[in-house]
Amino acid sequence: MAAAELFDEHGYRGTNVADIARRAGLTLGALYFHYGNKRGVAEAVMNSQPQAIEPLLQSEGVQHVIDITMVWARRLQLDPLLRAGVRLAVEQRSHDMSDPTSFNNWASIMAGYLQEARDNGELRPEVDPAALARFVVGACTGVQLYSQLVSCRADLMDRTCEMWQILLPGITSEEAHARLVVDPARGCTE
Structure with a gap:
């Protein structure tokens, strides 16, 4: 720490x-x-981020991926370990590093839950779980950087919710979309 x-x-x-x-x-x-x-x-x-979040979650499939991002967004406001991990990962080229491990670890974790979601009919048939996982990791990184710039991350939870509200209709079945919860309260694990 x-x-x-x-x-x-x-x-x-x-x-x-x-x-x-x-x-x-x-x-x-x-x-x-x-x-x-x-x-x-x-x-x-950089690579310790999943261990700070994964043990806090109980959900499955797409909801689990949503919950990862909600807890991550909330804890970025509170937890120096996550903030440092993100800062180091994003700024690593400035200190002669080029290690995608932290991004790849998140993508791998999310791809597993998204494959589970696909197997359970939560995802539209044309959605590739691995590609979607990589997209979500990149989108969350961008949302976090933008929020950091404009509000010192004060609006990060709202921006993360916006991301999912835009994304979910295009990737999930109607049945799954109707039961998925996108709410800042999902990020509160304290």
Whole structure:
């Protein structure tokens, strides 16, 4: 968490390993032993996002994917680990990284739930679960960046709901669409 807080506050370039170790109460040797270098710490923070969200959810299929995005949007407003993970993932080219793992992990998780949704008749037959998962990851990233720019993420929940209200009629069966819930309250897990 110490590294996430520093990366959230100062970005990759503005954070140094000594500060991470000091805030975490570790020796530099212990930090290097576990992570190798600052990049290793950054990768661990970037790739920890699903573990901060997935255990909080009980839904299935399309509802589960909606809920992932709602919890993610809400927790981005509260959780420095998620904010740091997103910041590091989005800004990584500026610090000579090119690691799509965090995006691919989300897409893989979502594709699994969307395949389940397809098997259960929730998705329209022409919808490819893997392609839709990649689209949702990219759309959420864009919605989050736009919200961050215009309102410091204050409207992120509303923008995430808008995204789903536009997307769902084109991807879900009428029956599934009628029972899916797109509501900011789905993001409240505290």
